[in-house]
Amino acid sequence: MKISIIGTGYVGLVTGTCFAEVGHSVTCVDSDLNKVELLQSGGIPIYEPGLGEMVTRNVAAGRLQFTTSTSEGVANSEVIFIAVPTPQQSDGSVNMSYIETVAREIADCITSYRIIVDKSTVPVKTAEKVAATIRRYRRANVEFDVVSNPEFLREGFAVEDLMKPDRVVVGVASQRPVAAMREIYAPFAAPFIITDTNSAELIKHAANSFLALKISYANALSVICEAAGANVQEVTRGMGLDNRIGSRFLQAGLGFGGSCFPKDLHAFIKISEELGYDFRLLKEVQNINASQMERFVKKLEEALWVLNGKTIGVLGLAFKQNTDDVRQSPAIDLCLRLQREGANLRVHDPQAMHKARPILTGVTYVDDMNLVADDCDALIIATEWPQFASVDFARARKRMRAPILLDGRNLLDPSKMEELGFIYKSIGR
Ligand SMILES: NC(=O)c1ccc[n+]([C@@H]2O[C@H](COP(=O)([O-])OP(=O)(O)OC[C@H]3O[C@@H](n4cnc5c(N)ncnc54)[C@H](O)[C@@H]3O)[C@@H](O)[C@H]2O)c1
Known part of the structure; x- marks a missing residue:
């Protein structure tokens, strides 16, 4: 053809x-x-x-x-x-x-x-x-x-x-x-x-909004788990193995971003409104997503007190792993937020640094992921690139000014990080 x-x-x-x-x-x-x-x-x-x-x-x-x-x-x-x-x-x-x-x-x-x-x-x-x-x-x-x-x-x-x-x-x-x-x-x-054409068009918005809803559900659970002393990864694993639910898109973290979910969700809410339906369920999905970032920044503030003048390492800039796409990336949003608080940033991404440079200025781009933590007051994992699990954290711990590690993607094993001497915080664990 x-x-x-x-x-x-x-x-x-x-x-x-x-x-x-x-x-x-x-x-x-x-x-x-x-x-x-x-x-x-x-x-x-x-x-x-x-x-x-x-x-x-x-x-x-x-x-x-x-x-x-x-x-x-x-x-x-x-x-x-x-x-x-x-x-x-x-x-x-x-x-x-x-x-x-x-x-x-x-x-x-x-x-x-x-x-x-x-x-x-x-x-x-x-x-x-x-x-x-x-x-x-x-x-x-x-x-x-x-x-x-x-x-x-x-x-x-x-x-x-x-x-x-x-x-x-x-x-x-x-x-x-x-x-x-x-x-x-x-x-x-x-x-x-x-x-028919209308149904096909709706299938796409309905599917993306549902996936975003699943992520926000896991994120809401993470808040309950923290309050209850439970582990969100165990809860979502136990849920996800039920094949009526499924385990994909059921991970708690910094929230969803990218060029699709946020805009498709907005669009679907707007389309529904024009068709006479107030899709409050999806508005709450947006609220949960936004508050997840706020909660994460608060954790960092609790650990460091004042962010102004602190040096923070950020691993990950792409909106998720395996891509160089930084459109509406939660990692970039986080960096911009920390910059507004007066923090100095050392950042690394395996693929996305060239696309981040025009939108994230005034930071130090570090080519080697193992060197990001040097002289930092805190280190953050912002994107779930699997290779971040093999950063030399023992070395990083020695090179940091303070041993604060915030894992926004639940990528690392909490007990191992604590054994290395980190004050380690993740999401819902
Ligand atoms: N990126 C995804 O993961 C994804 C997944 C499913 C659906 N979508 C949807 O697919 C569409 C495209 O998304 P994308 O991420 O590929 O966008 P993109 O920005 O990566 O690519 C769009 C391309 O269209 C080109 N373009 C714009 N106007 C043009 C014109 N008049 N003639 C020829 N080229 C033109 C742009 O130069 C650009 O290269 C969007 O509606 C998006 O929501 C995206």
Whole structure:
């Protein structure tokens, strides 16, 4: 199948590459010239395990190419996927201008039947609006179908999730595009769910909000566990082994962040409000998430009293492990908060330092994770990179001014850290 992807970011690049990997011919379009030139010269703009080799292999095989021209993408494809940003606006609603721009660009250059697929996360009824826009601006009376095909990948595991999806959701307004969508996804051998477009769009917001709810549930439990002298990891393990509940997304920590959960939650609350429903349950999910950060900072203040003038080491800047994405990262929020209190920061992340530099200035970026603690009054684990468990904590303890270790991701063994002489605090344990 000949496919184009408009928007070559975390979703578009990985989706396009995985489509090429299974034999489709893919043109990835992006309006960012620097990004396209980097990709054309063999570079990869994001860190995603396994992606680099896959891009190289498929470019070499002639199945994957990059361009800045939407009309070239549209001309080269039977199916056009839209994977542009849908950022949050100040009132919590979704900024649809990227999607609308692409819809008009497509309208401007289609000359024969095309299937246009919304892969971006969008409010319910977007497919109808995209179709109306294309109808309004198309030059000729060309036929087309708009399909909703939400993406469920996790950054850091995106290739794995794309190659082995739990399910593929395809929302359609007519049967005509179904065969092509089945053909595109047949090599992935996943359950294929066909719905109307509105239901497909709602599935994505409902799923992300539910995952955020699970995290906030674990975080609320962590507060109870601390008050009761229980261990939240044991409680959530005991819950999660019940396969009606499941253990994933049931870990207490600093709270969720990233480019999806906070904005999708806001959007879903707003969409519900517009549809006449006050989704108070999800508002509480947001409140719990925000208070988790406050509670963590309070723990640090209890340990250090005054933060002004203190040197604090922070391990982790990405919003989670295995990615270089720092968009709405709790780790960065924490750093900015500590800076406002007057603390000096020594920070490290295995992949995200280059993306953090423009937004987190006035800190010392440390290349070696083992040296972050040097001369610090406290050390914080802010992102759950597994390699942080093998930091040389015995050495760190000796190099620190005060032995305070705050583990915002419950990554370390409390008794081992206490044996090393740390005053060790984590979440709900
Ligand atoms: N990142 C994730 O984990 C994830 C997962 C599932 C769904 N989503 C959703 O997918 C969508 C894209 O997210 P992302 O993280 O890939 O965003 P991104 O910012 O990484 O990538 C979007 C790309 O679109 C390009 N772009 C913007 N306008 C364009 C235009 N008119 N023509 C061509 N290119 C254009 C940008 O230059 C950018 O490279 C969002 O709706 C997001 O909510 C993201």
